[in-house]
Amino acid sequence: MHKVLLVDDEGWNRDIVRTFGAWEALGLEIAGEAEDGQEALRLVGELTPQIIITDMRMPGTDGVMLMNELHARFPEIKVIVISGYDDFKYAQSAIRYGAMDYLLKPIDPAELNAVLGKCVKELEDAFSIPGDYALDLGVSFSLAQHKQLMKVHFNELNCEEVSSVLDAVSKELEQAGIGKPGALRQAAGEMLLLLKELMHGNGLEDNGLAAELPQEVLQSGSSMIVFLKGIYTAGLEQLIGQRKFKNKLNLDEVRQYIDAHFAEAVTLEALARAFFVSKEYLSKVFKLEYGCNVTDYILHLRMEKAKAWLAEESIPIKTVAELSGYEDVGYFYRVFKKHYGIAPGEMRKQGSGLKMSNPKG
Structure with missing residues (x-):
């Protein structure tokens, strides 16, 4: 039930x-x-x-x-x-x-x-699990923070950190005492679903990625992590191949990547690594194309998104800050006021003309 x-x-x-x-x-x-x-x-x-x-x-x-x-x-x-x-x-x-x-x-x-x-x-x-087994929210809770980190490191093509996240998942499950086959299957299933999401988000086919989990994978947390490392590595290799072997840098792809991940910890260094160029080159050609540097583009996009969300009075300002990529609400207030010359609460009170625009113009 x-x-x-x-x-x-x-x-x-x-x-x-x-x-x-x-x-x-x-x-x-x-x-x-x-x-x-x-x-x-x-x-x-x-x-x-x-x-x-x-x-x-x-x-x-x-x-x-x-x-x-x-x-x-x-x-x-x-x-x-x-x-x-x-x-x-x-x-x-x-x-x-x-x-x-x-x-x-x-x-x-x-x-x-x-x-x-x-x-x-x-x-x-x-989670098609034989026998009676209800989803364990303790498993989901244990994985939540690691999944957020995985999104960032996978999209940055950071193989070492992806492996570290999976090691941390193993440690977390061990400390939480999660070792039953059903719970391990759930944990593996959630990480598989995340990998599918990441691959689709980068325009990759998952090719029926691990439609069924091999039973031997569920014998222990360590065997599950070894299995996950293997398929995450395979997914990363596909993404690296997609980006690395193109003839030249596609700035539209860089901009689309930023637009999709603006609320995450996107930096010039991480973008340069993800698209196999130097940060100096990326900074130069991005500014020539869009009239602003990468950092200013991300800031403007976050502020425009926040401005639009403030128009929806049902969304608390704390939530607007989080959706815009700011965990520290106080810092969000300072950045917003510096950008627009008015505090978020005051802009919400004004309530008119809140409309998103394209940072390029």
Whole structure:
């Protein structure tokens, strides 16, 4: 049985969801209920649900803030949004944080059960594990930070750091006492899905990458890491071959790479290494083509994205900072004010003319 957590500040709304859901038929059970996002996050740690059904407008920690935290800390949880407000901004936030669907009140039982069925199918397809085994959110939590680092190092073609991340994954799983075959399969599956995402994001085919995990891989954490190192190395070799053996540097590809990864720790040095040129050469030709250096381009792009997100009042300024690539909110405030001459909160109050533009002009 997959666990479901209901989140809504109105008890009667939770009653309706509980009544309309075909829980037993879908192999689901309601494990708990919460009245706001803060309580929901506490219950996630206690109950380890696989599906969360949440309202958006709640006192305190609302649905947007809840989804932001879930997206960062528990990306494997399936989220269904139910709201009484036909509000495009809420729908945008739901989509941005990977919601399975956005349903409006009054709830249609058929629509609710259809999306619940979709959640169940994705959960079962993602980790096809023999016997009874529920997804272990402890595994996902242990991997979350390492997966973020892996994205950066893989895209920078940093083979040594990719290997180091996988070693850190092994150590993390060992310290957490995660050694059962089911948990190892989940960990391997999540890292495989990440590799597929990274390859597709770089225009590479995964060629049926590890459609099935060999049983011997799941005998121990060390054997799993050896297996993952092998396939990550193969993926990196494909990406290196794609970039290294082109006739000349393609600045459009460099710009597209920055546009896709602006919220990460993108530096001139890392870009130069990733595209097999010197940082001096890359800096020179980039400025000739786009009229600004790489650092200024990234800063302008981050600020334009932040400016647009500030127009959506449902997104907390802290979340805007994180989406724009700033973990330190205080630093984000200083950079934003220096760039625009006005603090983020003041710009939000003004509320007009917030529109993204192309940094090139």
